[in-house]
Amino acid sequence: MTALDVPEVPARLVFAGGEWSEGRARVIERTASWRRTSALAQLGLWLLAPVVFWIPPHIPWVLLVLGVGAMRALNRFREHRTLVSLRGPCPKCGTEQEFRELGRMRNPHAVHCSNCRWELRVDVPLPGAAT
Ligand SMILES: [Zn+2]
Numbered sequence: 001m002t003a004l005d006v007p008e009v010p011a012r013l014v015f016a017g018g019e020w021s022e023g024r025a026r027v028i029e030r031t032a033s034w035r036r037t038s039a040l041a042q043l044g045l046w047l048l049a050p051v052v053f054w055i056p057p058h059i060p061w062v063l064l065v066l067g068v069g070a071m072r073a074l075n076r077f078r079e080h081r082t083l084v085s086l087r088g089p090c091p092k093c094g095t096e097q098e099f100r101e102l103g104r105m106r107n108p109h110a111v112h113c114s115n116c117r118w119e120l121r122v123d124v125p126l127p128g129a130a131t
Contacts, residue, residue, distance in 0.1 A: 007026070008024045008026055009027065009124060009127075010022055010023075010024065010025075014091065014121040014122075015118060016119070020091050021090065021094075024085075025087075027084065028082040029081055035076060035077050038077075039074070039077040045065060046065065082102075083105045086098070086099040086101075086102065090118070092113060092116050093113060095113060097113070097114050099111040105122075110122070
């Protein structure tokens with residue numbers, strides 16, 4: 001599935017003061033099976049542990065690979081929604097822009113305006129939810 005296969009939906013960009021503007025977002029809703037499979041794939045990084053063990057000072061590299069693998073797997077397991085694209089005007093300064101803080105969507109998900117640097121909250125209604 002590529003980013004362009006995902007339909008664009010209305011998203012609300014909310015500034016702390018309550019002002020908001022309407023943007024457009026592409027969001028992939030992840031299923032439980034995708035999250036499980038993807039988390040397991042990230043654990044595949046652990047297969048590197050016996051390889052990096054041969055690089056001195058040995059143990060720190062193994063711990064690093066195990067730690068990074070576990071972290072990536074945990075993040076995938078928590079990835080209920082993926083923000084693929086987000087564009088719209090900043091409610092504070094009005095600058096039309098393409099936001100780059102994409103990937104795993106946090107709850108609430110925050111992005112920053114490239115012009116005024118203020119933090120904006122992103123609200124994308126769940127599919128089927130009344131707005
Ligand atoms: Zn701004």
